[in-house]
Amino acid sequence: MATNLGGLTATGTVRVHRLVRGFGSRAVLDGFDLEIGAGEFVALLGRSGSGKSTLLRALAGLDSDVDGSGVIEVPEKSSVVFQDARLLPWQRVLDNVVLGLRGSNAHERGRAALAEVGLAGRENAWPNELSGGEQQRVALARALVSEPELLLADEPFGALDALTRLRMHDLLRELYARHRPTVLLVTHDVDEAVTLADRVLLLDSGRIAVDLTIDLPAQRSHRQPQFLAYRETLLRALGVNHSEG
Amino acid sequence: MATNLGGLTATGTVRVHRLVRGFGSRAVLDGFDLEIGAGEFVALLGRSGSGKSTLLRALAGLDSDVDGSGVIEVPEKSSVVFQDARLLPWQRVLDNVVLGLRGSNAHERGRAALAEVGLAGRENAWPNELSGGEQQRVALARALVSEPELLLADEPFGALDALTRLRMHDLLRELYARHRPTVLLVTHDVDEAVTLADRVLLLDSGRIAVDLTIDLPAQRSHRQPQFLAYRETLLRALGVNHSEG
Amino acid sequence: MTASVLARPQGTTTPSVRKPGRRLKPGRPIPLGAAIGPFLLLSVWAAGSAAGWIDPRTLSAPWTVVTTTGDLIADGRLQDNLAISAQRAGLGLVIGTVIGTVLAVVAGLSRWGEALLDGPIQIKRAIPSLALLPLLVLWFGIGEQMKVITITLGVFVPVYIHTHNGLRSIDSRYVELGESLRLPRAVFLRRIVLPGALPGFLLGMRFAVVNAWLALVVVEQINSTSGIGYMMQLAREYGQTDVIIVGLVLYGLLGLLSDGAVRLAQRRALSWRRTLAD
Amino acid sequence: MTASVLARPQGTTTPSVRKPGRRLKPGRPIPLGAAIGPFLLLSVWAAGSAAGWIDPRTLSAPWTVVTTTGDLIADGRLQDNLAISAQRAGLGLVIGTVIGTVLAVVAGLSRWGEALLDGPIQIKRAIPSLALLPLLVLWFGIGEQMKVITITLGVFVPVYIHTHNGLRSIDSRYVELGESLRLPRAVFLRRIVLPGALPGFLLGMRFAVVNAWLALVVVEQINSTSGIGYMMQLAREYGQTDVIIVGLVLYGLLGLLSDGAVRLAQRRALSWRRTLAD
Amino acid sequence: AGDDTPQAALALGAPLPDSVPKGTKLVVGDKEHQKAIEFSGEAEKFSFEVEWANISGGPQTLEAFRAKALDIGSVADIPPIHSHWTNIPTKIVASKFRQDPLNHPIYRLGVAPGVTVTTIADIRGKKVAYSPGQAQGALVLRVLHKAGLAKEDVKLVELPSTGDVYATALASHQVDVAPIGGVQVKRYETKYGRDGATTIAHGLRDDPGHLYVPATVLTDPGKAAAIREYVQAWARAWRWREANPDEWIERYYVKDQGLSAEDGKWLVENAGVADIPPSWTEAIARHQETIDLLARETGNKRLDAADLYDRRYESVAAEALATENLR
Numbered sequence A, B: 001m002a003t004n005l006g007g008l009t010a011t012g013t014v015r016v017h018r019l020v021r022g023f024g025s026r027a028v029l030d031g032f033d034l035e036i037g038a039g040e041f042v043a044l045l046g047r048s049g050s051g052k053s054t055l056l057r058a059l060a061g062l063d064s065d066v067d068g069s070g071v072i073e074v075p076e077k078s079s080v081v082f083q084d085a086r087l088l089p090w091q092r093v094l095d096n097v098v099l100g101l102r103g104s105n106a107h108e109r110g111r112a113a114l115a116e117v118g119l120a121g122r123e124n125a126w127p128n129e130l131s132g133g134e135q136q137r138v139a140l141a142r143a144l145v146s147e148p149e150l151l152l153a154d155e156p157f158g159a160l161d162a163l164t165r166l167r168m169h170d171l172l173r174e175l176y177a178r179h180r181p182t183v184l185l186v187t188h189d190v191d192e193a194v195t196l197a198d199r200v201l202l203l204d205s206g207r208i209a210v211d212l213t214i215d216l217p218a219q220r221s222h223r224q225p226q227f228l229a230y231r232e233t234l235l236r237a238l239g240v241n242h243s244e245g
Numbered sequence C, D: 001m002t003a004s005v006l007a008r009p010q011g012t013t014t015p016s017v018r019k020p021g022r023r024l025k026p027g028r029p030i031p032l033g034a035a036i037g038p039f040l041l042l043s044v045w046a047a048g049s050a051a052g053w054i055d056p057r058t059l060s061a062p063w064t065v066v067t068t069t070g071d072l073i074a075d076g077r078l079q080d081n082l083a084i085s086a087q088r089a090g091l092g093l094v095i096g097t098v099i100g101t102v103l104a105v106v107a108g109l110s111r112w113g114e115a116l117l118d119g120p121i122q123i124k125r126a127i128p129s130l131a132l133l134p135l136l137v138l139w140f141g142i143g144e145q146m147k148v149i150t151i152t153l154g155v156f157v158p159v160y161i162h163t164h165n166g167l168r169s170i171d172s173r174y175v176e177l178g179e180s181l182r183l184p185r186a187v188f189l190r191r192i193v194l195p196g197a198l199p200g201f202l203l204g205m206r207f208a209v210v211n212a213w214l215a216l217v218v219v220e221q222i223n224s225t226s227g228i229g230y231m232m233q234l235a236r237e238y239g240q241t242d243v244i245i246v247g248l249v250l251y252g253l254l255g256l257l258s259d260g261a262v263r264l265a266q267r268r269a270l271s272w273r274r275t276l277a278d
Numbered sequence E: 001a002g003d004d005t006p007q008a009a010l011a012l013g014a015p016l017p018d019s020v021p022k023g024t025k026l027v028v029g030d031k032e033h034q035k036a037i038e039f040s041g042e043a044e045k046f047s048f049e050v051e052w053a054n055i056s057g058g059p060q061t062l063e064a065f066r067a068k069a070l071d072i073g074s075v076a077d078i079p080p081i082h083s084h085w086t087n088i089p090t091k092i093v094a095s096k097f098r099q100d101p102l103n104h105p106i107y108r109l110g111v112a113p114g115v116t117v118t119t120i121a122d123i124r125g126k127k128v129a130y131s132p133g134q135a136q137g138a139l140v141l142r143v144l145h146k147a148g149l150a151k152e153d154v155k156l157v158e159l160p161s162t163g164d165v166y167a168t169a170l171a172s173h174q175v176d177v178a179p180i181g182g183v184q185v186k187r188y189e190t191k192y193g194r195d196g197a198t199t200i201a202h203g204l205r206d207d208p209g210h211l212y213v214p215a216t217v218l219t220d221p222g223k224a225a226a227i228r229e230y231v232q233a234w235a236r237a238w239r240w241r242e243a244n245p246d247e248w249i250e251r252y253y254v255k256d257q258g259l260s261a262e263d264g265k266w267l268v269e270n271a272g273v274a275d276i277p278p279s280w281t282e283a284i285a286r287h288q289e290t291i292d293l294l295a296r297e298t299g300n301k302r303l304d305a306a307d308l309y310d311r312r313y314e315s316v317a318a319e320a321l322a323t324e325n326l327r
């Protein structure tokens, strides 16, 4: 377990074995197995209601009230970006960002993180004075500022416009390059998945239907034929006729 | 005003003149002018925080507590899809959908609408038992079921996967063909804007920066060169270098 | 979670590398937990009495209370007094709840309603009921009417304040939703305002039920020859400690039961909520 | 909306085709609206007294109350009694608030705390304070200590119940956030639990401040030679209707002011909320 | 109360010690006469410490006795009886009556406006306010007894007699007849007299006023001696009150209690002259009648009135007055 992998320990590993989660008599995850290596960047695709958030909540240990069984191993230091921004409405934006931070320079780091997501100057706003996309970026800043070993992000860019989204991609990539956290990113955008991830999973009927390793250089683009091939594979697996998409 | 346009009255028209809206000393909309013809389908793009939701709320008459001035004309019967799903947590899904409906067949229509958004069988669930995308679809069903003259939709597909999103596009197109409401759709997806709308607006610095009429057949596809041209124009206007997108 | 085919994750998840997250929630309810505190209280009382630390002239021993209760039941006094008291409290509770709710809605949804009603209600609440009693006697006599009115006054105040507060605290996003759907006022009331204010209303009811019982102490001193308030008043004047303690225990029980009933209703009616308590 | 360079949309938006949405919110506050109800009450009282509908022997006219108040102030009785009462009420309020909050947090965050504390507190609440008084006298004597303790008991109950309820009603999404961030308990308490329970706590304070004043009526009957409760008690014994009414008016005023102060604090502390009231 | 001087307990029959040891303290609840003791200068002469408690009435003094928070209480006939019935044995250590008691009663029977009751025989069939356990309640029973009526011959309306409840109940015709006392009598007559409200004399002695002490306190020799000294001062203060009515009215009724001088004057006149007899024999006999009546009506056991008194103190007050007159 303590094998040293280029400065990173294997504690960054995620292992899920025979995970079952369900609501009432309906199983959402049904004997789900997953292994993610330390420092791996995995994107998770799946139909709406397929259980992506359920999986993330299980990995984050937040589902003690959900029926189920299985074995989960995750690193100690993890961050979650929830599907909703989930800012504390009674704390100002900066206080929301530094919520999990300790140490004297917490506010400084929080300010820097806010600046990185393009919200410098909004530190003292109340969360409900922010636009939808701004709230989402605060949540992102909160998750990134603590430099986790495992980042569980549930559609962190869903409410962002194309340009802001690209900036956030850059931010995430940069953070990833710096600390090499293990990342599990839920997204609905196939392009985003192929652009960012080392590996793309597709969740269907409670199991992994597609497990695609993306073998592309760090600089990726629509122009690369392999990119388009990956894209097409995934869209087809999602049931989308490419001519429409 | 009562000029008859093929069964539709001009009451479907939206007119906004010198609209000013701001928070504190910061103007978000600054002398904004807009005219949307009855039955026109308009997509609204814009940077996160550019004021899209502010505009929609003004059109819906929900911003009496916001500073500002201007003249607004909108049709009487409008529906709003909020950026958050905004389901009443204490009402079951079906009751949320039929909230604004009157008449004896309200429940029947609600059920049908839920089936159309792919949620048949979930009528009796509580909203917080739904996944993010499911909640968004309930909100969509609620807005569509009342057959409005004006549909104001704030990123109604943001939390949906590619396939579900296409299905919802079809649903919206079908409804649009049937009742010809005036539509103002906020989206971050340029492809979506070009695919669905007659006209695409780009909001920047409180004014309309781009006003693009989409001259494409009803059946649109990525393969059409004009489609790609529109797409590129818009992405560039949004500040995205196409090679990245 | 009905007819679940799945087990809770408890045991099976255990071989995980880290503990399942820092548990900040209070955790699962202790079975029969609500009985522990009262039971402990009873034990201390019994132990103190048995050991002689508690002077039986001021606090009779539990067994004395049991035998006195037995006597009171045997000669029919307890159940008769309780029945008549319950009738008064029940009537006052129903009327007070209706009035409190209606006034809260009126004052909550209209600024004029609030301007007219809220101040006087706050004043009413601030005036000691013992001081108000002579006026009530003057206006409503010393008959049953005055008694029910006094109970009603004690009940409607918490219902009003809590419902009003609950209503005013409804998230404006839901109000906007109502406005955007052009809901008629009646539908708005039924679908948004009342359910949204329900948590507040129910908290108010927890005070209302207890207040209804408490008001008996005051009203049953006036021209009564029945009721548990009268029974206790009489016992106090005659210095019958054991009867007083029976009365206090009865009050404690009635309070626990009424409060428990409202909390049960709370749990049922607010099952849609996901809170710290779950 | 500070230093706004923009005007409210009011006038300028008017030439729109439809009215600006069905207004379901109560609308803008009426300036000085809170004064209207009490003022009306006063008018009715004054009119009734002037027209002779109100018997001055049972309800003195407002002007009589004013002159009596003047007399009471002139010979120093009113302010002295008020000062000593305020001191007692204030002390009881502070202690009761602290105890209520601490117990609410303990019972709210731990099932064992709840099991041990909640039942006894409900029982305490259900027992009439007049009946509890003899026991308090027994344990704490007839001095100042007993008085402050009795006030404290009246104060801590609403603080406890409201804070506990508020805390238990915190949206579990925020608790999950705290768990996902591995917040230490102290931070969780300071950042999530306490602010989340603040609306409940403040509602409890609205009851607590009024209860502190009301408790005076009871405690100042026992071995007191000062305080407004004593003043009213004495006036009742001597049948001085006008002094009694001065006392009632004083209670009404104190209630309105204390409640108003808490509501002001509410508005400030909860400014982040967007509710039906805005 | 509460100081546990390690002294041998005093038997209840043993002769009263004369000297008051240092550090002895008495807690006294006698809110009216306390002021007379203070104003007359008696309070400064005590060789022990006095702590005044504003506790009055039967239930309150009994509760305080039980809590060991009070040593001496000042009450009428009824509370000493109840104390024995509720197992807090007490002893009367001083008794004060009124000269010409029938014309200086504490209570009168208030009659509601428009109701004709001129003698106590007229109350047959009327609604009479009744507070069981309180002095007024016992008075009603005694009045009925004297008028030869049974409880069933009138309609007893149970009402607590606190504050001005009875006057209000009369004025609003909730009851026809109710015993009212003190300044309430005057208030009632002046307020409602023009509506036809009257008060009548009940013709019974209602003048006893006692100082009573828990029997346990009397076993403390220091306290027993201090009580003796207190009783002497108490008696002299009565004389002071009668000798200085104007000062009493001004300093007590007006300044302290907030009444008008007029009210104070009425109260002083109505109270008449204190009678502090050297012998309790007659008083005990009258007390016995009250006990018998109450025991019958309430179903309590019969008591021997003599047991209520500590006759070691019988002559203390009267002798104090006699020696004062000699000085």
Ligand SMILES: Nc1ncnc2c1ncn2[C@@H]1O[C@H](COP(=O)(O)OP(=O)(O)OP(=O)(O)O)[C@@H](O)[C@H]1O
Residues within 6 Å of the ligand: A023, A024, A028, A046, A047, A048, A049, A050, A051, A052, A053, A054, A055, A083, B128, B129, B130, B131, B132, B133, B134, B159, B161
């Ligand atoms: N508390 C709950 N009670 C009952 N069913 C639930 C509950 N939470 C989730 N579900 C159901 O479980 C399924 C999986 O939900 P989940 O939130 O994991 O979906 P998802 O893949 O995240 O979808 P989306 O992309 O729409 O967010 C959904 O069908 C949802 O309705």
Ligand SMILES: Nc1ncnc2c1ncn2[C@@H]1O[C@H](COP(=O)(O)OP(=O)(O)OP(=O)(O)O)[C@@H](O)[C@H]1O
Residues within 6 Å of the ligand: A128, A129, A130, A131, A132, A133, A134, A159, A161, B023, B024, B028, B046, B047, B048, B049, B050, B051, B052, B053, B054, B055, B083
């Ligand atoms: N209540 C408020 N108080 C202060 N500022 C506000 C308030 N509401 C919105 N704003 C600000 O106004 C600007 C416009 O907000 P708006 O919600 O219209 O943006 P948007 O275009 O919808 O953005 P997004 O795509 O992120 O939803 C934002 O910068 C936001 O921070």
Ligand SMILES: [Mg+2]
Residues within 6 Å of the ligand: A052, A053, A054, A083, A154, B131, B132, B133
């Ligand atoms: Mg999800």
Ligand SMILES: [Mg+2]
Residues within 6 Å of the ligand: A131, A132, A133, B052, B053, B054, B083, B154
């Ligand atoms: Mg927006």
